[in-house]
Amino acid sequence: MLAAVGIHVTEEGKARARAKLAAADAERTPERRAAWRAQLGLPPVTAA
Amino acid sequence: MSGDEERQRPIRIVLDTSAIIEFTRQSIHVGELIAEVDDEQCAIAISVLSLAEALHSVADRDRLDLLVDHATVVLSADAADWRALAATYDIVGRLDTAAAALAAIDHDCAVLTRRPSLYAGLAGGGPVIPIED
Numbered sequence: 001m002l003a004a005v006g007i008h009v010t011e012e013g014k015a016r017a018r019a020k021l022a023a024a025d026a027e028r029t030p031e032r033r034a035a036w037r038a039q040l041g042l043p044p045v046t047a048a
Numbered sequence: 049m050s051g052d053e054e055r056q057r058p059i060r061i062v063l064d065t066s067a068i069i070e071f072t073r074q075s076i077h078v079g080e081l082i083a084e085v086d087d088e089q090c091a092i093a094i095s096v097l098s099l100a101e102a103l104h105s106v107a108d109r110d111r112l113d114l115l116v117d118h119a120t121v122v123l124s125a126d127a128a129d130w131r132a133l134a135a136t137y138d139i140v141g142r143l144d145t146a147a148a149a150l151a152a153i154d155h156d157c158a159v160l161t162r163r164p165s166l167y168a169g170l171a172g173g174g175p176v177i178p179i180e181d
Contacts, residue, residue: 001114001115001118001119002079002082002083004114005071005072005074005079005111005114005115006074007071007074007075007076007078007079008076008079009076009079009080009083013076013079013080013083014080014083014084014087016080017080017081017083017084017085018084020081020177021060021061021081021084021085021158021177023177024157024158024175024176024177025158027172027175028156028158028175032171032172032175033153033156035171035172036153036170036171036174036175037153039135039139039170039171040132040135040136040139040150040153041131041132041135042129042132042153042154045156
């Protein structure tokens with residue numbers, strides 16, 4: 001699909017993306033997730 | 049990959065309106081994230097509100113169709129979440145942005161965006177991955 005759009009991704013590019021996703025994952029701490037949910041009036045997530 | 053297969057995967061990232069537009073402009077940054085998410089056997093999601101908003105700004109609608117048909121889960125607004133959507137709207141100032149933020153928080157993932165400042169009112173600047181210049 002990406003090639004059909006004219007976007008050509010390399011392994012190096014995917015490694016960059018992997019690092020961005022990991023950094024975003026690390027920023028979503030339980031405390032921050034709870035803060036967002038409280039801000040939006042969503043119920044807290046309970047542990048499974 | 050079929051639409052059914054895509055819908056069964058966990059959502060890894062939400063593209064907001066700006067990211068959808070960047071995709072149709074052949075952004076390598078958006079492409080790399082889509083490719084990596086696919087490698088992780090996960091899914092990209094877009095809100096139907098972001099999609100409708102993006103349509104106004106997209107010159108190449110064929111690329112938009114490709115994104116919708118082959119790479120994403122399209123999320124509609126859940127009636128039960130209308131108060132949360134309204135609360136998010138109060139914070140971010142746009143309904144399409146609110147839908148993207150709410151979807152990301154609900155699915156515990158990040159929003160890919162060209163405009164991270166839109167989310168600045170959320171705690172810590174919100175769950176965003178900025179698209180680089």
